[in-house]
Amino acid sequence: MNVLVVGGSGATGRLLVRQLLNGGLSVTAIVRSPEKFIEILGPQEHLSVVSAAVLDLSDEELVQYVGECEAVASCLGHTLSLKGVYGHPRRLVSDATRRLCKAITASKPKKPVKFVLMNSTGCRNHDLAEVVSLAESGVVGLLRWLVPPHADNEQAAAYLRSHIGLNDACIEWCVVRPDSLVDIDDVSKYEIHPSPIRSAIFNSGKTSRINVAHFMAELITNDAVWKAWKGATPVIYNVEE
Template sequence: MKVLVVGASGSTGNQLVNQLLIQGNDVKVIVRSSQNLSESWKDNDKVQIITASILELSEEEMCKHVSGCDSVASCLGHNLTWKGVYGQPRKLVTDATQRLCSAIKTNSPNHPVKYVLMNTSGNQNRDLNEPISFAQKCVIALLRLLLPPHVDNEKAADFLRTQIRQNNKFIEWVAVRPDNLIDEEEVTNYETYPSPIRSAIFNAGKTSRINVGHFMASLINDNDLWKTWKGQMPVIYNTSSLV
């Protein structure tokens, strides 16, 4: 299976690519710079590195990179710097999702392409009317005003929910919502739920980036797991953080 990964140079994207390779996939990555990528990727025949800015690719180039891929995974995010949070592009995740999905549809693949988006537990799945406290609603409202990356994450998931929807002929999707991200060396036990089981603002759990990578790779490779979560926004927690 061939998988296109965007955001592969980030902390979670790096873990996703490693997990995809462990699970036997051929991987294409689109990165702005290959300088900080693992040397093991550069010497691996199963990894194709494309050096480009995802939003500066032409429609023709985007279609070419997506062509032949069974799945597309996005771990794109904003750098936690002033420029990364408040500078351009403010809709990096949303615009990339829209352009990648447009390229998939233009290619008219013979079978639906899986699109896996890394999102956040702070974003509600409005298909499920997820309940949150008044205090959390107030904090989320402030985040929408003060933190453009939060709005970007919301709009990217909303695009999949409202534009791609559940019965698209060319695209199936899952938006993975980790809670508070941490670094760990190995895959550990984790649990997934249709909706948050704790407050993402006032009682956040923890999710290791390697577990997010493992879950996203497993969605791509395990068709039964995919059928369980297709068209949904599962929340993932490390089991140890729920004790």
């Protein structure tokens, strides 16, 4: 099985790439800094690295890359710096999601391609009428206007829900929503919920990046897990022990 990963050089993305490679899959990773990425992962027989920013690739190049894969995973995010939050590209995640989906459709796959998007529990699924307190709604509204990456994540998830939908002939999707991300060395116990069970603003939980990578890899490789969560926006939390 071939998987295309964008955002593979990020803190979560490289963990996902390693999970997929350890599972015997072939991975094509589009990264801006291939030297550092390869140095971190070490030599990998089944890893192909494309040196580029995903939005700088032409439509034809994207069609070529997605046409070789049965799944696409996006771990794209904005760097936590002044330039990363307020600089360009402002719509990195949503523009990449839109262009990758259009490339998948243009490649005319024989069966639907899995699209797994890493998002955030702060982005609500309005199709599920998720309950949000007035105070949290106000804070999220401010984040939407003052912190561009939040709106970008919302738009990426909304594109999959509204434009791709549940009956697309070329694309099946899942949006993974971790809570506050933390670094832990090994996969630990985690739980999956259809919607948040705690406030992302006032009572956030923790989700280790390696658990996010593990769940995303399970979605791609485990048919039962995919059947359970395709077309959904599951929330992932570490189990507190």
